[in-house]
Each structure stands twice: as structure tokens, then as C-alpha cells.
Amino acid sequence: MALSGxxxxxxxxxxxxxxxxxxxxxxxxxxRGVAVGFVFDPKAKCEPPCKHxxxxxxxxxCYCAKGYEGExxxxxxxxxxxxxxxxxxxxxxxxxxxxxxxxxxxxVTCQGGCWNGGECIAxxxxxxxxxxxxxxxxxxxxxxxPQGCRNGGVCVAPGICSCPEGWLGGACHTAVCSQxxxxxxxxxxxxxxxxxxxxSGPRCEERNKSH
Numbered sequence: 001m002a003l004s005g006x007x008x009x010x011x012x013x014x015x016x017x018x019x020x021x022x023x024x025x026x027x028x029x030x031x032r033g034v035a036v037g038f039v040f041d042p043k044a045k046c047e048p049p050c051k052h053x054x055x056x057x058x059x060x061x062c063y064c065a066k067g068y069e070g071e072x073x074x075x076x077x078x079x080x081x082x083x084x085x086x087x088x089x090x091x092x093x094x095x096x097x098x099x100x101x102x103x104x105x106x107x108v109t110c111q112g113g114c115w116n117g118g119e120c121i122a123x124x125x126x127x128x129x130x131x132x133x134x135x136x137x138x139x140x141x142x143x144x145x146p147q148g149c150r151n152g153g154v155c156v157a158p159g160i161c162s163c164p165e166g167w168l169g170g171a172c173h174t175a176v177c178s179q180x181x182x183x184x185x186x187x188x189x190x191x192x193x194x195x196x197x198x199x200s201g202p203r204c205e206e207r208n209k210s211h
Contacts, residue, residue: 039057039058040057040058041057041058041059044056044057044058044059044061045059045060046059046060046061046062046072047060048072049072050062050063050064050072050073051068051072051073051074052064052065052067052068052073052074052076053065053068053073054068054072054073066091067090067091067092068091075088076088076089076090076091076093077091078091078092078093078094078104079092080104081104082094082095082096082104082105083100083104083105083106084096084097084099084100084105084106084108084122084125085097085100085105085125086100086104086105098111098127099111099122099126099127099128100122100127108120108121108122108127109127110127110128110129110139112139113139114129114130114131114139114140115129115135115139115140115141116131116132116134116135116140116141116143117131117132117135117140118130118131118132118135118139118140134158134159135158142155143155143156143157143158143160144158144159145158145159145160145161145171146159147159147161147170147171148171149161149162149163149171149172150167150171150172150173151163151164151167151172151173152164152167152172153167153171153172165190166189166190166191167190175187175188175189175190175192176190176191177190177191177192177193177203178191179191179203180203181193181194181195181203181204182199182203182204182205183195183196183199183204183205183207184196184199184204185199185203185204
């Protein structure tokens, strides 16, 4: 064998030994090589060529570096495996789908977070906020008023309505008249009285004359 051929073979053999030694010192969950029947041909050709530092040990047979697999070592593998539909980009690095994060896509993440004590959970593979009983909405941002908010009122906190001008009460159900209704009249909407007979007028201040 020519000196250059011998040097090339020694170089490949050294690279292969390094790969094998790296494999032997790998964690227990890493892929294991075959310990017996190993044959290395320095003249072997692999088509397509071995990728990611893989070594062509026989014709069209690649020995893959740690962290890669496939016929030509074209696929990265992750240990532990990527969870929740994540894809392994390179050894130990997962690309996570929306709603998941962490090195192995094992953490559930809700975009924008969950407010008001909500908890981010995975439901049927989708990240969503699990809200306390008094809150709702995609981020638990909407308060719940069991009594409802009437007359244009807005629920701003659990059980608390913010009422427009002219209305009061827990459900914005009580009208406000800037001047009280007289003679038994009742305020039925902002500054509007419903009068009892025989009274009339804006404040029920006028007594109707009988004919």
C-alpha cells in the first residue's frame, strides 16, 4: 500500500476510534453500536456521502457520529426525544411547536401568559390557560359577573360592574335622577321619573287638575 494510502487509512481509523470511544462514554440512553463483527474498509464509497462527520466503513454503509442517525447520518436525534410534536434540529436541540418550550419541548407556554391566577396547560396538544372560576378569556383577562351588568355596564372584577353615568347598583340596574322624584314618583332611567297619579312633570311636581 502506498504511504499516502496508509496515512489516509490511519487517519480514518483514528477518526473511527474517536467516534467509537465517544459512543462508549455516552449516556446510557444514547444509541449503541455493534461490538462484534465490525469491518472497516478504507476504500469504501458511500453514495450519498456520509453527513455530519459520519464515516464510510463499507460501501454505502455509514458509521454515524454521536447524535446522528439514518442511512447517510442525515437525521439528528435528541435524547430524551422531543416531546409534544417537537422536531430534532441537531443533537440536543428541538424545534418546538407553538405553545411549547424548553430544551425538549416539555414545557407548556401560553403566549402572553395567563393572568389573574390562570394556569397554562396542554389540552389535546394545544396550550391554553385554565382560568379560576371568576375569570375567563384566552388569558383569563375577562372577569365574570354572575349577576350580569345591565344598561351598558362593564364587568371589571369578579362580581363588580363599572356602570355608566346615570346608573348604580351591583348590576347597574338602579337609575339615578340628579333631582329626586316627588310625590311618590320613581326614577326609572337617568333623570326620568315615572309619576303616580294625579302627578306629572319632570319631577312629578305638578298635580293634574280634575275636570
